[in-house]
Amino acid sequence: MYRELFDLELQNHMTSFFYKYLSKHGKLKEVKKGDVVDPQSANEVYIVLKGYLKQLVISVDGNERGLFRLPRGTIFGEMDFFDGYRTCVLTKALEDSVVSIIPRSILEKELEKNPKIYKYFIHSIARKYRILMLFLADSTFNDSLGKLASILVRLTAMQEGELKNYTTIDYIYTHEEFASVMGCSRVTVTNGLKYFKAKNYISIKNRRITIEDVEGLKGYINYIW
DSSP: OHHHHSOHHHHHHHHHHHHHTGGGGSEEEEEOTTOEEOOSSSSEEEEEEESOEEEEEEOTTSOEEEEEEEOTTOEESHHHHHHOSOOSOEEEESSSEEEEEEEHHHHHHHHHHOGGGHHHHHHHHHHHHHHHHHHHHHHHHOOHHHHHHHHHHHHHHHHHSSOOTTEEOSSOOOHHHHHHHHTSOHHHHHHHHHHHHHTTSEEEETTEEEESOHHHHHTTOOOOO
């Protein structure tokens, strides 16, 4: 199921195209760690060239809910671009980053010249939709351990294209980030990670999580695909 949901080959083709070709047509912008990108229109698409960003929504009282991680070669603003309206999703830099900003005038010309490019944008939008679909299933069917297990399994699938034991997650995730995605407290995440570590489902070294037993984690996930 996860291999079909997160096609790693197509993802790599997409990020390579955006990074190596399309980004050359844009204007470079540096984004410092902690800065928030909040476009004022739906007329631009952003390509991550360096660093790491995440997309999130923020409530009126300042609470954050994490949505997607954005490594090099990924894009944001594409849904606004094709829909034509600016939405409430914000993008925050997790480290000093560089993005290429592609204006509508240039992107529409590129799409007209090569309609096959559309498949990369469709893939990006579909991938984000699938992640949100899993978020919804987690919040509906899973307790805190199930939500945490689901995130760990999903990170493995997104990184490897399939579920594999002994996979070390490339990026260091803080307990606060997991809590933001899960909609729970940091303490709940800390206790959950300790529980899975004691079960030998995961190991943690230098703050990096390694998935030791995928099937063990899947046993806590309460939905079927």
